[in-house]
Amino acid sequence: MEGEGLEVVEVSMKVNGKPVKAKVPARMLLVHFLRDVLGLTGTHVGCDTSNCGACTVIMNGKAVKSCTVFAFMADGAEILTIEGLAQNGKLHPIQEAFWENHGLQCGFCTPGMIMTLYDFLNRNPEPTEEEVRRAIEGNLCRCTGYVNIVRSALAAAEKMRAVGRWVKGGA
Amino acid sequence: MARERRYIGKRIKRKEDPRLITGKGLYVDDIHLPGMVYAAFLRPPYAHARIKSIDTSKAEKIPGVIGVFTGEYFKDKVAPLTTAWALTNADLKPVKWPVVAYDKVRFTGDIVAVVVAEDPYTAYDALEAIEVEYEPLPVVVDVEEAVKPGAPQLHDEAPGNIAFKWTFRGGRDFDEVAKEADIIVKKRFINQRLIPSAMETRAAVASYNPATGELTVWVTSQNPHVHRLIMASVLGIPEHKLRVIAPDVGGGFGSKIPVYPGEVIVARLAMDLGRPVKWVETRRENFLGTIHGRDHVDYVEVAAKKNGEVLGVRVRTLANLGAYISTAAPGVPTILFGLMLSGPYKIKSVDVEVKGVLTNTTPVDAYRGAGRPEATYILERMMDIVARRLGMDPADVRRVNLIEKAPYTAVTGLTYDSGRYLEVFEKALKIAEYYKWREVQSEERRKGRLIGIGISSYIEMCGLAPSRIARATGFGLGLWESVLVRVHPTGKVSVYTGSHPHGQGEETSFAQIVAEELGIPIEDVEIVHGDTAQTPFGMGTYGSRTTPVGGAAVYRAVAKIKEKARKIAAALLEAREEDIEFSEGKFYVKGHPEKSVTFQDVALAAYTADKLPPDVEPGLEAIAFYDPENFTFPYGTHIAVVEVDPETFKVKILRYVAVDDAGVIINPLLAEGQVHGGVVQGIAQALYEYAVYDENGNLLTAGFNDYMIPTALDVPNIESYFEETPAPHNPLGAKGIGETGTIAATPAVVNAVLDALAHLGIEHIDMPLTPYRIWKALKEAGLLEKLKAGGE
Ligand code: FES
Ligand code: FES
Numbered sequence: 001m002e003g004e005g006l007e008v009v010e011v012s013m014k015v016n017g018k019p020v021k022a023k024v025p026a027r028m029l030l031v032h033f034l035r036d037v038l039g040l041t042g043t044h045v046g047c048d049t050s051n052c053g054a055c056t057v058i059m060n061g062k063a064v065k066s067c068t069v070f071a072f073m074a075d076g077a078e079i080l081t082i083e084g085l086a087q088n089g090k091l092h093p094i095q096e097a098f099w100e101n102h103g104l105q106c107g108f109c110t111p112g113m114i115m116t117l118y119d120f121l122n123r124n125p126e127p128t129e130e131e132v133r134r135a136i137e138g139n140l141c142r143c144t145g146y147v148n149i150v151r152s153a154l155a156a157a158e159k160m161r162a163v164g165r166w167v168k169g170g171a
Numbered sequence: 172m173a174r175e176r177r178y179i180g181k182r183i184k185r186k187e188d189p190r191l192i193t194g195k196g197l198y199v200d201d202i203h204l205p206g207m208v209y210a211a212f213l214r215p216p217y218a219h220a221r222i223k224s225i226d227t228s229k230a231e232k233i234p235g236v237i238g239v240f241t242g243e244y245f246k247d248k249v250a251p252l253t254t255a256w257a258l259t260n261a262d263l264k265p266v267k268w269p270v271v272a273y274d275k276v277r278f279t280g281d282i283v284a285v286v287v288a289e290d291p292y293t294a295y296d297a298l299e300a301i302e303v304e305y306e307p308l309p310v311v312v313d314v315e316e317a318v319k320p321g322a323p324q325l326h327d328e329a330p331g332n333i334a335f336k337w338t339f340r341g342g343r344d345f346d347e348v349a350k351e352a353d354i355i356v357k358k359r360f361i362n363q364r365l366i367p368s369a370m371e372t373r374a375a376v377a378s379y380n381p382a383t384g385e386l387t388v389w390v391t392s393q394n395p396h397v398h399r400l401i402m403a404s405v406l407g408i409p410e411h412k413l414r415v416i417a418p419d420v421g422g423g424f425g426s427k428i429p430v431y432p433g434e435v436i437v438a439r440l441a442m443d444l445g446r447p448v449k450w451v452e453t454r455r456e457n458f459l460g461t462i463h464g465r466d467h468v469d470y471v472e473v474a475a476k477k478n479g480e481v482l483g484v485r486v487r488t489l490a491n492l493g494a495y496i497s498t499a500a501p502g503v504p505t506i507l508f509g510l511m512l513s514g515p516y517k518i519k520s521v522d523v524e525v526k527g528v529l530t531n532t533t534p535v536d537a538y539r540g541a542g543r544p545e546a547t548y549i550l551e552r553m554m555d556i557v558a559r560r561l562g563m564d565p566a567d568v569r570r571v572n573l574i575e576k577a578p579y580t581a582v583t584g585l586t587y588d589s590g591r592y593l594e595v596f597e598k599a600l601k602i603a604e605y606y607k608w609r610e611v612q613s614e615e616r617r618k619g620r621l622i623g624i625g626i627s628s629y630i631e632m633c634g635l636a637p638s639r640i641a642r643a644t645g646f647g648l649g650l651w652e653s654v655l656v657r658v659h660p661t662g663k664v665s666v667y668t669g670s671h672p673h674g675q676g677e678e679t680s681f682a683q684i685v686a687e688e689l690g691i692p693i694e695d696v697e698i699v700h701g702d703t704a705q706t707p708f709g710m711g712t713y714g715s716r717t718t719p720v721g722g723a724a725v726y727r728a729v730a731k732i733k734e735k736a737r738k739i740a741a742a743l744l745e746a747r748e749e750d751i752e753f754s755e756g757k758f759y760v761k762g763h764p765e766k767s768v769t770f771q772d773v774a775l776a777a778y779t780a781d782k783l784p785p786d787v788e789p790g791l792e793a794i795a796f797y798d799p800e801n802f803t804f805p806y807g808t809h810i811a812v813v814e815v816d817p818e819t820f821k822v823k824i825l826r827y828v829a830v831d832d833a834g835v836i837i838n839p840l841l842a843e844g845q846v847h848g849g850v851v852q853g854i855a856q857a858l859y860e861y862a863v864y865d866e867n868g869n870l871l872t873a874g875f876n877d878y879m880i881p882t883a884l885d886v887p888n889i890e891s892y893f894e895e896t897p898a899p900h901n902p903l904g905a906k907g908i909g910e911t912g913t914i915a916a917t918p919a920v921v922n923a924v925l926d927a928l929a930h931l932g933i934e935h936i937d938m939p940l941t942p943y944r945i946w947k948a949l950k951e952a953g954l955l956e957k958l959k960a961g962g963e
Contacts, residue, residue, distance in 0.1 A: 041201035042194015051875035082194035106674030107191030108421030145851030
């Protein structure tokens with residue numbers, strides 16, 4: 001066991017459109033790389049058992065729990081975090097919908113929720129309430145009772161349909 | 172006063188959201204200071220053991236480890252934690268909680284050693300290299316076992332593991348009213364242990380400047396000034412040299428009220444090591460070391476008449492306090508529980524005795540609702556059971572018992588401030604289509620479907636609290652709230668509140684109050700909170716107090732600003748003060764609306780100061796400390812309709828209606844959010860959550876895999892309605908909405924499930940009503956066959 005994961009590896013990836021490169025211990029989790037190395041603290045850690053989804057980011061177009069990925073596994077990947085979602089200072093429709101529908105209280109689960117929905121609404125632009133609930137099943141929220149999160153997701157879907165195309169996160 | 176309101180009562184989206192939806196919030200774990208090092212805590216594998224020796228030498232040799240510190244190190248440097256609610260007339264024992272254990276560990280969340288390292292990964296590696304020799308001691312986790320003679324003893328100071336014994340009698344003698352009763356119902360209820368589970372675990376960062384002696388601690392706290400006061404005292408440093416900052420806090424639900432060993436340890440180490448120290452609790456540690464809630468065994472007797480009238484309630488409670496007495500723990504199962512045992516009903520006798528019991532488990536303290544859900548559960552279950560035994564509809568039993576009008580002095584001595592209890596009850600029945608569901612229920616029952624309808628009518632004492640009452644119960648301080656309202660020369664306003672919202676949204680609702688009263692745009696108001704160096708001493712956010720107490724302080728301070736501003740305006744307009752009117756952000760001379768100055772003109776004049784009347788000082792700011800005259804008493808009725816699957820015994824909520832009267836609602840959007848979240852936590856207790864210990868004191872539910880907080884799939888949509896009967900003694904008329912949902916929902920859902928099973932002959936099942944428990948109850952009663960046969 002001794003020393004396992006202590007060797008240093010070089011990783012490079014694109015995060016929110018910007019290329020980044022760093023030497024990190026092989027055992028460093030992607031979430032810690034984002035938070036502690038890159039200072040992108042919008043991605044949160046809420047558990048140590050991959051249950052809560054607070055750490056969700058988009059990796060190569062798919063939502064992943066960044067606490068279940070080593071930083072080196074993201075070598076060469078494109079990562080989108082909550083910080084990269086607004087485009088030129090304009091909120092993404094999902095962010096707008098959360099704001100308008102009071103989809104957050106303490107805000108701790110929110111970045112993960114939004115990133116999960118970003119992936120989900122991309123694949124399912126016309127979801128039912130039941131489908132939204134299923135989509136965020138891996139994201140825990142202790143504040144909202146999910147009522148307004150579900151409402152926000154449905155409102156976001158509508159906004160995005162109104163624009164007529166998938167709204168990509170900014171870079 | 173009948174003028175159109177621009178902000179109060181409006182669904183205004185939150186000012187706090189732009190930072191939180193873009194990843195720009197600042198939680199404690201987001202703080203990174205130059206030279207910062209990381210602490211990790213070793214917790215014991217035993218729930219009760221003597222520490223024989225600790226060998227830290229291997230851990231110390233690991234590269235990157237700065238030091239390993241044990242109880243011996245802290246013993247004489249840091250005073251042990253004690254409770255801040257020194258419950259009076261209860262023989263409260265002086266139990267002490269050393270921040271790092273040195274002789275004994277008493278639960279698996281105790282701290283045995285602290286590693287400080289250059290990075291957190293190394294700190295956790297080093298924990299594994301510490302060798303501790305323990306002498307295991309007998310363990311007790313169950314309250315009923317803990318009070319038996321010969322049970323393992325936790326503290327010498329508390330013989331028999333009894334931390335306190337509290338009794339309360341209100342109204343007539345129970346045995347007397349029992350003589351007039353037609354039935355006496357006796358029940359034993361378990362109000363199971365819950366784990367608050369805020370999504371942000373607890374964390375602390377401490378930084379010390381030896382040159383100035385100033386210590387700054389960022390901590391996940393609901394009450395930074397309370398943290399400062401207690402921490403300064405246990406650390407032995409002057410209060411004014413300690414600055415406590417609680418930045419964005421990721422949920423609390425009571426669990427971030429207490430002062431814990433963690434923050435005290437990092438504070439001390441930052442002083443000793445000369446480097447900033449950070450500690451972030453893991454989720455497992457959060458389950459082990461952060462307070463739990465509820466955990467009662469309640470023996471209840473109710474005396475009722477044939478017509479359903481409940482005359483008296485007698486309760487004998489064993490309240491599990493865990494291994495130590497946490498900050499507010501003694502008040503929760505006593506004052507906040509016992510005084511609520513007559514609910515919104517005309518009950519004539521309340522007789523309660525509570526023993527606070529120490530066990531080898533995580534300390535128990537205030538969890539959302541704190542005592543009031545436990546009381547409401549007892550009453551609402553009993554209302555249903557009385558109905559069942561008398562062959563009455565549960566709605567009719569409540570009609571007989573509900574208080575007709577307020578103010579009403581309850582048998583407990585509390586004066587309920589205002590309310591239309593029966594009217595709101597009827598409204599809830601109507602919205603939820605109660606009688607239609609009763610028809611559906613009997614029709615569907617014939618087809619083998621199990622549908623149940625549950626009612627819960629509650630009242631709660633909140634807006635904690637009149638200081639003289641808080642003090643009379645032994646609370647360490649008064650329970651007022653403070654605010655400083657500072658008007659800048661440009662007319663923009665900063666509000667420094669002693670409340671500390673962490674999700675409730677008062678950065679918005681307080682700004683609504685200020686903008687409304689000063690007639691300025693809400694964008695011109697900024698609410699600052701959570702930093703002891705910025706705000707006046709404040710009591711914090713809990714007990715549904717932020718709006719009724721903190722908000723009332725804001726209202727009062729703004730009134731003082733207006734008073735001074737009027738004087739200045741009079742001088743500017745060269746009119747008499749009595750002739751100055753204020754409306755829509757403008758001061759004008761009565762009858763001459765063209766002669767006016769704006770609020771902004773006045774603000775500037777307060778600082779240019781050359782045109783001030785002789786008795787007016789320059790500047791424009793006001794401070795207010797609001798001490799409520801009475802508690803506020805929100806109340807309401809919630810109705811749940813559920814279906815129990817006759818094969819899997821899974822419960823599905825078909826409809827959930829909440830009708831709450833919390834007085835004047837400042838922002839319905841936010842108030843609904845509080846109801847939604849509160850109801851879901853209440854549903855979670857009814858159906859899902861239960862902290863389980865094995866007989867050795869190991870917490871078996873120490874993570875989200877085993878302790879089931881609901882996901883989006885486990886809970887229904889919630890329909891929230893408000894009635895607004897203003898609290899007459901409160902400047903805003905507001906009562907508080909933070910806990911109503913949690914209080915009401917648990918019995919509504921449990922009543923509904925048992926209503927679905929009532930025709931089979933099941934009267935009660937203890938929570939949580941999991942499929943297994945329902946199946947087991949039916950099986951043990953030999954009812955599974957009856958169910959298969961259709962249940963009729
Ligand atoms: S931090 Fe909880 S799932 Fe990643
Ligand atoms: S908003 Fe607090 S956990 Fe979701």
